[in-house]
Amino acid sequence: MMRIRSSEIVPRLFITILILIVLEVISSAFLPLFGINKYMIPFNVLIVLFLGFKLENPYLALMIVAVQYCHSLFTIEGWEIGTIAGVTICIVISYLRDVLHFTSSVVTIMVTQLFQILWFVIVSSLLYLKLGSFDYIVEKFWRFLPESIVLSLMAPFFFSVLDKVWGVHNEGLMGDNT
Amino acid sequence: MKVALNEGSRLKIIINVLVISMALYGVSKRDVNVKETTIFENFMLDTLAPLQRGVTFVHHQVISFFDHYVTNVNASKENIALKSSVGDLKQHIFSLEQVEAENKRLKKLLQFGEDLQRKKILAQVVAWDSSSDFRVLRINKGHSDGIKLQSTVVTANGVVGYIYRLTDNFADILTILDPNNRVDVLINRTRSNGILEGYSGWRCMMKYVTRTDPVRLNDLVITSGLGNIYPKGLKVGNVSKVERESYGITQNIEVAPTVDFSKLEEVVVLVAEGNQRKKLEWQALDGGQAK
Numbered sequence: 001m002m003r004i005r006s007s008e009i010v011p012r013l014f015i016t017i018l019i020l021i022v023l024e025v026i027s028s029a030f031l032p033l034f035g036i037n038k039y040m041i042p043f044n045v046l047i048v049l050f051l052g053f054k055l056e057n058p059y060l061a062l063m064i065v066a067v068q069y070c071h072s073l074f075t076i077e078g079w080e081i082g083t084i085a086g087v088t089i090c091i092v093i094s095y096l097r098d099v100l101h102f103t104s105s106v107v108t109i110m111v112t113q114l115f116q117i118l119w120f121v122i123v124s125s126l127l128y129l130k131l132g133s134f135d136y137i138v139e140k141f142w143r144f145l146p147e148s149i150v151l152s153l154m155a156p157f158f159f160s161v162l163d164k165v166w167g168v169h170n171e172g173l174m175g176d177n178t
Numbered sequence: 179m180k181v182a183l184n185e186g187s188r189l190k191i192i193i194n195v196l197v198i199s200m201a202l203y204g205v206s207k208r209d210v211n212v213k214e215t216t217i218f219e220n221f222m223l224d225t226l227a228p229l230q231r232g233v234t235f236v237h238h239q240v241i242s243f244f245d246h247y248v249t250n251v252n253a254s255k256e257n258i259a260l261k262s263s264v265g266d267l268k269q270h271i272f273s274l275e276q277v278e279a280e281n282k283r284l285k286k287l288l289q290f291g292e293d294l295q296r297k298k299i300l301a302q303v304v305a306w307d308s309s310s311d312f313r314v315l316r317i318n319k320g321h322s323d324g325i326k327l328q329s330t331v332v333t334a335n336g337v338v339g340y341i342y343r344l345t346d347n348f349a350d351i352l353t354i355l356d357p358n359n360r361v362d363v364l365i366n367r368t369r370s371n372g373i374l375e376g377y378s379g380w381r382c383m384m385k386y387v388t389r390t391d392p393v394r395l396n397d398l399v400i401t402s403g404l405g406n407i408y409p410k411g412l413k414v415g416n417v418s419k420v421e422r423e424s425y426g427i428t429q430n431i432e433v434a435p436t437v438d439f440s441k442l443e444e445v446v447v448l449v450a451e452g453n454q455r456k457k458l459e460w461q462a463l464d465g466g467q468a469k
Binding site for chain 1 (some may be wrong): 186187189190193195196197198200201202204205208213219222223226229230233234255304305306307308309310311312313316342343350352357358377379386404439440
């Protein structure tokens with residue numbers, strides 16, 4: 001495992017957020033030009049999952065807040081629900097870390113899809129509490145399916161880019177613990 | 179080393195608990211009607227929204243470039259000259275047609291609601307919400323153009339939504355397709371009152387209409403003027419499905435909006451001055467009593 005100083009987190013997180021902003025602009029302004037309004041690719045989910053999978057750091061929750069806050073500039077969703085889902089998933093990942101290995105693209109795709117389902121369950125539960133409508137959750141599920149599959153397929157490439165940004169070696173974890 | 183590890187885990191647990199608590203508090207306190215922006219959010223939105231507008235602009239330029247130049251690369255010199263001039267003329271005609279079409283659309287928009295006692299501001303749609311869970315549009319006009327929070331947004335075809343978030347130069351519209359948006363509406367023919375909410379896809383659901391009300395397919399749905407946001411009598415949609423169960427006191431009415439949200443380019447923001455909005459609601463209530 002690699003050791004990372006807290007001072008290294010800020011510039012790397014800044015680059016990650018810049019990547020997120022570019023992807024959000026593409027998702028919100030470019031795709032609708034081709035008539036793709038119904039489906040939006042939630043790149044913030046992929047970034048939060050990457051942070052959870054590859055980083056072992058006490059400040060992970062704060063990094064998730066930063067990512068979600070930037071995401072909220074492009075959506076009225078707000079930063080809160082995604083943060084709750086992200087932090088909860090990172091806690092789950094921390095317990096499963098020993099069995100999670102990104103040895104191949106297929107495994108990465110499957111693991112990403114699995115945790116996206118967990119993300120969907122958490123977010124849907126919170127939305128259900130807020131809206132009280134199950135129909136909305138069902139409709140959200142049908143949108144979630146293609147969106148999450150596209151996101152999972154992109155995960156191996158996306159993670160390799162973020163690996164370079166965060167200086168994570170294959171199979172490695174970045175953390176304070178050495 | 180063990181002590182350090184424990185301290186690290188303890189710090190992590192504390193941060194996790196704090197962040198989740200803050201987020202849960204934020205979710206519970208979140209206002210679904212309007213979102214006031216902070217100075218930082220204002221700055222960030224005003225910085226990022228032009229990027230979205232820029233992408234739209236670049237897309238149009240690239241399409242135009244590919245349409246009018248790249249396809250001519252392999253033609254002969256004469257052909258190039260001829261095609262170029264024809265292309266230029268076509269481009270010119272196309273631009274004029276676009277201007278004509280835009281003029282028609284804008285005239286129609288401006289003529290629409292001439293009797294509405296509100297200031298009208300034309301705006302262009304620059305982006306959609308980046309989450310597919312929400313049906314929100316971003317327009318290129320903001321506070322500096324006179325737009326206010328909760329101003330009604332319409333087109334010549336009907337209601338689009340209302341201003342949910344506002345910065346100096348941009349504004350976000352919570353459309354009637356969003357489940358967080360609730361509009362007090364009437365069936366025009368029967369005057370049955372109900373609440374319209376965003377539903378799946380591009381449809382809305384009208385709730386709380388008594389089961390005995392004889393609502394039919396294609397009945398026009400209009401705003402009732404109650405609720406302090408939408409003026410009375412604006413077209414909202416047509417009834418596309420009616421479900422009456424053998425039990426219960428209400429019926430399920432699905433409404434197809436009159437506005438085609440997939441082809442929305444320009445919108446009109448209706449801004450009420452001062453207490454005018456409240457006054458208009460009183461007028462709507464008086465009108466209801468008169469009937």
